[in-house]
Amino acid sequence: MTLTLALILDALLGEPRWLWSRLPHPAVLMGRAVGWCDARLNRGNARRLKGVAALALLVAGAALLGSALAALGPVVEVIVTAILLAQRSLVQHVAAVASGLRAGLLQGRAAVAMIVSRDTATMDESAVARSAIESAAENLSDGVIAPAFWFAVGGLPGLLIYKITSTADSMVGYRTPRHERFGWAAARFDDLLNLVPARLTALLIALPTGLLRTLPAIRRDARLHRSPNAGWPEAAMARALGVALAGPRAYDGKPRDFPWVNTDGRRPLMASDIDAAIRVLWLAWAVALALCVGLAIA
Template identity: 45%
Template sequence: MAVAMMVDALLGWPAALFARIGHPVTWIGRLISRLDRDWNRSGDTPLIRRLAGLAAALLVIGICVGAGWIVQGLLPSGWSSILFVGLLAWPMVALRSLYDHVDAVAAPLQADDIDAARLAVAQIVGRDPATLDEAGIARAAIESLAENASDGIVAPMFWGALLGLPGIFGYKAINTLDSMIGHRSERHLRFGWAAARIDDVANFIPARLTGCLFVLVSSRVTKALSCMVRDATRHRSVNAGWPEAAMAGALGVRLSGPRSYHGHVIAEPWLNETARDPQAADLRQGLRLYVRAMLVLGGLLITLALA
């Protein structure tokens, strides 16, 4: 898993490679889309749609876990296996991609180009970008950075370190299922119910580990820890509140709060409510905190490997 992190930090997922073969997540996504189209029928009863969604989720996860198990079983033993597993796990890590996407928001925001920053933040969050001022853009990007550090790096590394390729492939299937069908839209409220619950379970430990990593590398350890412990459970998500609250305390800003989706304002509670609103400089500081946390994670993986 440390090899996968190092390769992704250096290369990301090259655009030329994506143009040629796509990406494993897009392959999983095509399977999920096909099952959603064929099995999620509006005329079925709520129970049937829940059972169909459960069957779809188990099928996708089973295929990915099985593929990882078969491939890992075919690899040679010894040090060469570490290299091969690392290279095969590499596409499942979003280390470089997450940094690049958030940096693409930070750069125009620091240059006071609000329109460009809105376009960039719209690539990583679902809220209405036209309603966001500087603080709203910075807040949205920081929240995305904190949550996706868990979903995109810590969680796949956790399951990969625990179970190898079956673990990291299976987790990526779970995460992709949740992002595609695990939301509360009319179409997916029942069909995606199982996917969302499975994702909650898979991310339970990694989300809390991510929060602890942010606390550990913060220059405001006590405040980051107290904010995480106090406010994490106020978040609408059982998991996302932990890294977001830790990030809010570490940066000394408030996150979450009311936001607009498709013209509707959703009243969410604040994390670190009495703190100030974030600005462009805080987003840049958040990226530095993220880099330090990922370096510590890589160091922990190497330490575990050599223990």
């Protein structure tokens, strides 16, 4: 029942600005912890081993903090869990891209730049919409389903372990000269923790959109993705909307020729396709909520 209430609370309230303008968000605190480890340990020799040690330290701290918070009772559990879910904020950020596109291409680019790391300065309307839809699918998994899954498995300690790992991966899990060795452990552990949730997210998208029969095609498309996990929700979203996702894009001025996901899908996209993706987000959320209610009753 805790997870059910947390899902509802997050969907209703999202990220209250009045609160987080006065207090540091838990994600900010986690970022500071990862940054501290990066600044002090990511130097000298044996950086991979130091990265493993840093991740172990972060995970242990998250588990201890989660246990301490859980001991304060169910009300605290509900509030903390709701804070660490991101359904409403995800919808708001994705919807802002649709609103931006309707106002003009420059506004659409500015809005999508807030949620993706790829180059946005030369994007056309389709590329902006495609980027927003991909972000919606991937973050449904990373920001909603995976945290909920790990809370269901391990309570607040499980949820906080997932979130600190995800934060570490987003900060140091890149194949750059500085982080390729130090961030190896965070990237690999994040892949492991998302293995089940990413596939569960694809199923939650497929169920309410009548795509269960296409699961083999979704699995095939997911394997084309550069990520072992992100391809699953993206492939399911692409099929749900009848569009092609992924494909060529640029990072830091360097073109990357990624394969298309759902290659036969429609490629010219617009703001209305983002609206359709948001409807799918809520459908998947509703199925997840129903599953939580069913488990609570059982």
